[in-house]
Amino acid sequence: MDRISELPHEILSSILSLLPLKEAVATSVLSRHWRYAWAWSTLTLDFDPEETLIGFKYHSRTLQNKKSHRYVNWVNRVVEQHSGPNIKLFRACFDLDRRFTSSIDKWIEFALKKRVQVLVLDFVKEYGINKDSYMFPRKLLGLEEGFPSRHCVGLKSLKVLSFNFVDVTGEILEHLLSVCPFLERLSVSFVEKLVNLRVVGSSIALKYLQLDECDDLKRVEIYDTNLVSFIHTGTAIDLRLSNVPSLVEVAITSQRNDIARLCASTAFMRLAFTQLACCLYQLETLMINTQVAEYNKDYTFPILPNLKHLELTVEGDYTLSLSQLSSFMKASPYLQRLALKLRFWENAFNEGRKIKKAAKCPHHYIKVVEVLGYCDRTNAVEHVMFLMENVVALEKLVIGPYWSWDCHHSGSESGKRERKKEAKARRHANMHLKHRVPSTVEFVCL
Numbered sequence: 060m061d062r063i064s065e066l067p068h069e070i071l072s073s074i075l076s077l078l079p080l081k082e083a084v085a086t087s088v089l090s091r092h093w094r095y096a097w098a099w100s101t102l103t104l105d106f107d108p109e110e111t112l113i114g115f116k117y118h119s120r121t122l123q124n125k126k127s128h129r130y131v132n133w134v135n136r137v138v139e140q141h142s143g144p145n146i147k148l149f150r151a152c153f154d155l156d157r158r159f160t161s162s163i164d165k166w167i168e169f170a171l172k173k174r175v176q177v178l179v180l181d182f183v184k185e186y187g188i189n190k191d192s193y194m195f196p197r198k199l200l201g202l203e204e205g206f207p208s209r210h211c212v213g214l215k216s217l218k219v220l221s222f223n224f225v226d227v228t229g230e231i232l233e234h235l236l237s238v239c240p241f242l243e244r245l246s247v248s249f250v251e252k253l254v255n256l257r258v259v260g261s262s263i264a265l266k267y268l269q270l271d272e273c274d275d276l277k278r279v280e281i282y283d284t285n286l287v288s289f290i291h292t293g294t295a296i297d298l299r300l301s302n303v304p305s306l307v308e309v310a311i312t313s314q315r316n317d318i319a320r321l322c323a324s325t326a327f328m329r330l331a332f333t334q335l336a337c338c339l340y341q342l343e344t345l346m347i348n349t350q351v352a353e354y355n356k357d358y359t360f361p362i363l364p365n366l367k368h369l370e371l372t373v374e375g376d377y378t379l380s381l382s383q384l385s386s387f388m389k390a391s392p393y394l395q396r397l398a399l400k401l402r403f404w405e406n407a408f409n410e411g412r413k414i415k416k417a418a419k420c421p422h423h424y425i426k427v428v429e430v431l432g433y434c435d436r437t438n439a440v441e442h443v444m445f446l447m448e449n450v451v452a453l454e455k456l457v458i459g460p461y462w463s464w465d466c467h468h469s470g471s472e473s474g475k476r477e478r479k480k481e482a483k484a485r486r487h488a489n490m491h492l493k494h495r496v497p498s499t500v501e502f503v504c505l
Contacts, residue, residue, distance in 0.1 A: 282299075433458050460481045
């Protein structure tokens with residue numbers, strides 16, 4: 060006797076809602092009663108490509124196209140069969156481009172009609188920027204003459220929006236911010252068309268804004284908002300902040316482009332702190348990439364009285380790296396957690412370069428130190444020893460070997476090389492650091 064099928068509708072729906080999408084759809088073969096049960100009860104449509112993306116970039120173009128079409132057909136079938144009134148999440152993640160515009164447009168329309176709360180379009184390109192990235196449709200928002208928006212109700216349900224390799228303009232993003240009254244999280248990555256972005260007005264609900272590797276992005280203006288977190292990685296931008304009383308987390312960079320070249324000397328830190336001047340006193344988390352920024356001994360860092368977590372990316376072989384690190388520690392008197400990301404360039408010139416010692420700067424509040432990007436170089440050891448000598452109240456030291464925060468494909472030759480380097484760095488850390496760590500400090504080598 061099929062007692063499960065006799066369970067109340069609410070319980071069946073609850074059971075199906077806990078299953079991954081593929082498993083939920085697979086229940087349709089159990090019996091006639093179950094055939095379409097998933098279609099009206101599944102609220103999370105996460106088209107997880109974890110298995111099908113393995114080694115994708117190492118396949119022939121023909122096989123890549125075949126897998127992409129297979130993925131699109133799968134999503135299309137689910138979208139056509141789903142009969143529930145609402146969904147909470149719609150996530151499409153595969154190597155897709157504008158060849159599939161017609162299908163992707165329909166996915167977005169479907170999600171908005173279902174009053175989706177979390178919309179993720181992640182058209183990841185393992186092999187780099189694709190010039191044919193899918194373009195978010197302006198007509199869907201009523202921004203093209205003759206195409207009035209039919210999805211205003213759906214937009215009012217959006218809380219989280221994430222675009223990866225989806226071309227959007229500042230006009231589209233600003234419009235979305237203005238018509239989505241509950242949109243709190245916006246993430247945009249690897250976008251070519253985004254040049255300027257304005258986030259302005261207390262009526263905007265946005266709390267978290269993340270912009271990653273948008274190479275053409277020049278300026279971001281954030282005024283009179285309740286934004287809590289602003290994360291930016293990639294090329295340096297003209298960042299303008301004003302009246303952001305809730306902003307407590309910021310990430311900025313010194314990498315590349317004209318602004319970066321202008322500031323690659325001693326001016327970068329001064330410019331960075333000038334951009335953040337209106338919120339320095341309130342920052343609790345700061346992530347900053349200083350790889351091309353030179354240390355200026357004549358510049359005094361402003362005090363960050365509420366900073367609790369600092370994530371600092373530095374060039375590990377830069378001669379004055381320790382002095383720069385010391386300046387950050389002095390400027391953050393109540394810092395509790397420090398993550399130092401070391402970047403080493405593999406060339407003979409850098410491998411022979413020694414960093415200079417820095418004056419002692421005892422810090423009495425840091426409890427946890429993470430050193431990521433550790434490798435078998437003298438300069439890596441020097442950074443760790445400097446921190447052990449100056450972090451007076453250290454309770455835990457975490458060593459992340461080599462580029463352990465990066466993802467390497469497990470089956471590729473480059474991935475195998477990286478794993479060998481990580482193993483070598485791990486052995487080096489255990490041999491040269493572990494015995495130097497006081498017994499009162501927990502030592503962890505990832």
